[in-house]
Amino acid sequence: MRISSAEEREFLEGVFTAYSFSNEDSALLADTLVDADLRGIASHGIQRLAWYIRMIKEGTIQPQNKVKVLKETPTSLLVDANKNMGQIASAFAMKNLIKKTKQVGLSMAVIRNSNHFGTAGYYSRMAVAEGLIGIATTNTRPLVAPTNATQAFLGSNAFAFTFPASPHPFVFDGATSVVSGGKIQVLAKNNKPLPGDWAIDGERNVIHDAQAAEDILAKVAFTEHQTGGGVLTLGGNSEKNSNYKGFGNSLIIELLTGILAQGSISADTNTGEHDFSQFFLTLDPAVFGDLETFATNATAMFTRIRGLEHTPGTQIMIPGDREYKNYHENLQQGVLLDEKSAAEIKEIAQELEITVPKFK
Template sequence: MNISVSALKELVAQKFTAHGVDAETAAQVADVLIYADLRGVSSHGVMRVEHYITRLKAGGITKNPNFSVEKRGTNHLLFKGDNGFGHVICKEAMDETIKIAKEHGSCTTIIQESSHCGALGYFLEQATSENLIAIMCSQTDSAVVPFGGKEPYFGTNPIAYGFPTDDKPIILDMATSNVALGKILYAREKGETIPNTWGVDVQGAPTTDPHQVKSLTPFAGAKGYGMALVVDVLSGILASAAFGPHISKMYGDYEQKRNLGQYLYVLDPNIFGDIDQFKANISQMINELHDAPTAPNFDQVLVPGEIEQKRSAETMEKGIDLPEQVYNYLNS
């Protein structure tokens, strides 16, 4: 089912307000979800609405949270989200982080009492639009087997980097698993098979059936496993939150608050040099990569985030394709 971006935003926001969410919060959550759908990352898009409302109705998301910001030293913040929508928590926390980074050159923020926040790239673009560099990571519940293991331990634990340029920012937003769990769920919704490198079944064997996936696999073996550990230390243990298999499940125990942690770091490039020169050098790097000789079956070398940015521009014009089940739920 195809729907225009504006119509979808209105539909998603109305779905949330119908369940008692205030209009501003509903619009913000819808904006983050559609950001993902525009970029072809449907696993983090509006297909998640039904899940969020299920958790909201059960009490696992605070409908009217009270956020608090505590300054720790000159340029460190502790942001408590009162277990509201992670999309709004992270947006507000990034706004506060940007303010301090502009004043003092950098800022590190630890977020406590959060929930699932969607695509990290959305929040990085808040910073890159202000000519700032940003890093963000978020813990997730156990879903990925550790390198050499059979049972899941860490979550997909995404980490993202954003760099301002003279044009569109460079955004590297990646799970530390081969794919995000949402891609498995999306394949289930669409009735599609998956590559056998995405997940393993109950026996720990690779599978192409998304319904048989019990655990995901880390990207690049030991390297992805190591990065997942780093993310859980920064966004979990440092935030005095649970970690690994001790994190509450996203799909289950809907009445429980998730108390997730997230980590933000924002840096002003002017601390180490001139921002215009910084962006000029990045533009040179991008142009050189674009002009680099290509391997067979490739038209051009691209930089991180570029495919998603091009897809976003195209999708804005033609509208967003939704699985019929998701479309029907939003209209119900």
């Protein structure tokens, strides 16, 4: 079924307002989820709502808390998200970095005491909309088993990078694991198998049962009980396929987030503090030359790549192509929604006594 993005936005704003977020914060939170759904990233869209509400009720997310700036220089920010939603502190940090970078050419921010922040690309696209290069990263709950390990330790640790180009910016936004936990969650909700070698059990055997994988992730990500299994690093289950490179990429994100923020590493976010950390960087390419020339040259490279010979029935797509295509189509047709998420939405609406959005 589908729901119009306008209906989704109005409903989400009503839900967040009902849970004591300010009107401004409610609008931001709704926008991040609607944006993910429009781009076809259902794992980070409205299907996350029931999960967010559970964390609000548990006190992991504290809507009334305000973002704090702990330390600031002309080129940096250290921000305390103060246990509120990660989107709020992240948008605050990126807006301030854009101002700084336009003045000095480069700036960075680290956020501590945060929560899930949606899609990393949402923030790096804020930078590229202003003609800047943007980088956004986060650690997460422990979901990913390092090379040769049988237990999860790392987060899925998303990384996003944007660069000016036409007809839309280059946007790479992805986990440093083979898949985000949210995609497994969506498949489990809909009783579908894992289509690739994404997850392992406690003996490091690949599993394709999405619900079994989700059960494993729930144990390692939301309880202090150490159990086996998890998501694989980029490169899959074997060192022969260079999965140590994915392991290394994930460790870099851990260093830039949990370690640099002096917060929890992913392995420890399921105990005690439940705190995530984020890292952002913005760079003005104009410090190296003409912005239009950079964008033109990048566009020319992407055009050549898209035009390479390819296997029949396939298409060569640059990171960002699929998401921008989805965005325009879903804006017209409405956002796809699975039946279980639709049922959750109806339950939330009834509990809060607000209007249930219309489904097509």
